[in-house]
Amino acid sequence: MTGQFAYPSDREEASAKKVAALEALLIEKGVITPQTVDKVLAYFETEMTPLNGKKIVVKAWTDPEFAEKVVADTPAAIAELDFPEGMAGAEGEHLKAVANKPGVHNLVICTLCSCFPWPVLGLPPYWYKDPVFRARAAREPRKVLAEVGLELPEDTEIKVWDSSGHSRWFVIPERPAGTEDFTEEQLMELVTTESMIGVALAGAPS
Amino acid sequence: MKLQHYLGGLEGLPEIESLEKRVFVQDWEKRIFGIHVAMMGLSNHLGSALPAYPIDEVPTTFKDEWTWADLRTGAEAMNPFDYFKYRYYEKWLGGITQFFLDKGYVTEEELAAKMAESEPVDAEVKTEIDDQVIAYLRYGDDPRRDVAHPKFAVGSTVRIANRPAGSHSRLPGYLRGRTGTVEHIFEGDYAYFVQTGDGIGDPMPIYIVAFDPVEIWGPQAEDGPETLYAELFEAYLEPTEENA
Numbered sequence: 156m157t158g159q160f161a162y163p164s165d166r167e168e169a170s171a172k173k174v175a176a177l178e179a180l181l182i183e184k185g186v187i188t189p190q191t192v193d194k195v196l197a198y199f200e201t202e203m204t205p206l207n208g209k210k211i212v213v214k215a216w217t218d219p220e221f222a223e224k225v226v227a228d229t230p231a232a233i234a235e236l237d238f239p240e241g242m243a244g245a246e247g248e249h250l251k252a253v254a255n256k257p258g259v260h261n262l263v264i265c266t267l268c269s270c271f272p273w274p275v276l277g278l279p280p281y282w283y284k285d286p287v288f289r290a291r292a293a294r295e296p297r298k299v300l301a302e303v304g305l306e307l308p309e310d311t312e313i314k315v316w317d318s319s320g321h322s323r324w325f326v327i328p329e330r331p332a333g334t335e336d337f338t339e340e341q342l343m344e345l346v347t348t349e350s351m352i353g354v355a356l357a358g359a360p361s
Numbered sequence: 362m363k364l365q366h367y368l369g370g371l372e373g374l375p376e377i378e379s380l381e382k383r384v385f386v387q388d389w390e391k392r393i394f395g396i397h398v399a400m401m402g403l404s405n406h407l408g409s410a411l412p413a414y415p416i417d418e419v420p421t422t423f424k425d426e427w428t429w430a431d432l433r434t435g436a437e438a439m440n441p442f443d444y445f446k447y448r449y450y451e452k453w454l455g456g457i458t459q460f461f462l463d464k465g466y467v468t469e470e471e472l473a474a475k476m477a478e479s480e481p482v483d484a485e486v487k488t489e490i491d492d493q494v495i496a497y498l499r500y501g502d503d504p505r506r507d508v509a510h511p512k513f514a515v516g517s518t519v520r521i522a523n524r525p526a527g528s529h530s531r532l533p534g535y536l537r538g539r540t541g542t543v544e545h546i547f548e549g550d551y552a553y554f555v556q557t558g559d560g561i562g563d564p565m566p567i568y569i570v571a572f573d574p575v576e577i578w579g580p581q582a583e584d585g586p587e588t589l590y591a592e593l594f595e596a597y598l599e600p601t602e603e604n605a
Binding site: 167170171172173174175176177178179180181182183184185186187188189190191192193194195196198202203240241243244245246247248249264266267268269273277278279280281282284285286287288289290291293294295296297298299302303309310311312313314315316317318319320321322348349354 | 365366368369370371372374375376377378379380381382383384386387388389391392393394395396398399401403420421422423429433436445449451454457458461466467471472475476479482483484485486487488490491494495497498499500501502503504505530531532533535547551567574578581583584585586587588589590591592593594
């Protein structure tokens with residue numbers, strides 16, 4: 156995928172100049188303030204981050220009742236946890252969790268664009284937005300997963316969720332074996348954005 | 362067929378060698394992302410959104426509607442061969458800049474002049490503007506409306522409509538004309554930001570429809586158990602002959 160970024164060197168410089176000019180003009184004209192963009196970015200660094208998703212997954216691993224509820228009624232289950240207000244905010248108005256279990260693996264995609272559950276996972280990484288991934292994961296998910304290092308048993312059912320409506324989907328991965336004695340902090344380290352979208356297992360080397 | 366809508370299932374594409382895990386691959390991408398979020402958070406439709414924001418009181422000069430639908434309409438209306446030449450945030454930069462030019466907020470001359478200089482901008486920080494943008498992020502823009510009266514029941518077989526595509530659609534192209542099974546009906550009706558021209562906009566039920574990959578891809582479907590689920594507005598569903 157790296158070839159995707161091999162463009163003439165002034166391509167990026169031109170875009171950087173253009174967006175800087177646009178932002179400066181919007182500030183001068185009173186559309187936004189000199190701090191608006193920085194405040195938006197800070198919000199994604201502090202509040203809408205994958206840390207929220209990791210907490211939800213670890214809670215599901217350690218509390219069977221929560222594990223059931225987070226799939227049955229995701230917003231209500233998340234509302235019970237100790238998060239600041241905002242878990243039902245932009246791109247999280249209708250969160251929907253699906254849980255992996257022995258013999259069932261879930262994969263979330265968005266073939267039309269890049270719908271992503273911002274409050275629990277933050278912003279989508281580039282691979283999720285990559286047209287090649289979006290195109291192929293719909294048709295040949297098993298092959299795509301194997302290419303990125305996730306070889307599933309032949310009899311494991313793959314459920315692919317194309318985010319074409321109002322829900323923003325994420326995956327509760329399975330808790331890795333041998334982690335019975337792990338602390339919550341140790342468990343959280345096993346959970347990645349990739350595992351919460353379904354292109355990796357929790358605990359897989361990243 | 363509009364290529365942007367038919368990405369799912371496109372053949373002849375290369376292997377995925379590695380996952381690019383960065384969210385932004387260039388610093389400038391952060392700036393256009395932030396501008397887009399600010400526009401969504403200052404959009405004039407938010408006065409009648411759920412929740413209703415006091416948008417008329419916010420001291421911004423932005424007086425237009427800007428939602429995901431506007432961004433997507435721009436990208437999906439592009440010549441598809443151009444669409445795939447540009448990286449994700451390059452399309453955003455092009456579409457958003459064009460919007461501000463079209464609406465008269467900025468001119469080509471002003472942009473060119475600004476690009477030639479690089480003096481920092483000094484302007485008053487009206488915190489109400491920033492507070493509104495952050496409030497939008499925190500409280501969202503909920504499309505759910507009234508109680509639904511769904512036409513189809515869980516378990517019924519439906520055919521996916523094949524209407525002429527507008528600029529923007531929420532119907533993945535590869536599902537057009539295919540048959541699936543209603544797996545779930547969401548509570549309530551769901552509005553869409555705009556009338557897309559292919560049937561959605563007014564509040565209507567949304568379904569999860571399950572598809573057997575063999576129904577979609579025929580003999581080329583992968584071996585092994587797989588199910589594909591899509592969330593589809595009711596306007597995209599038609600009864601099959603058996604249940605018409």
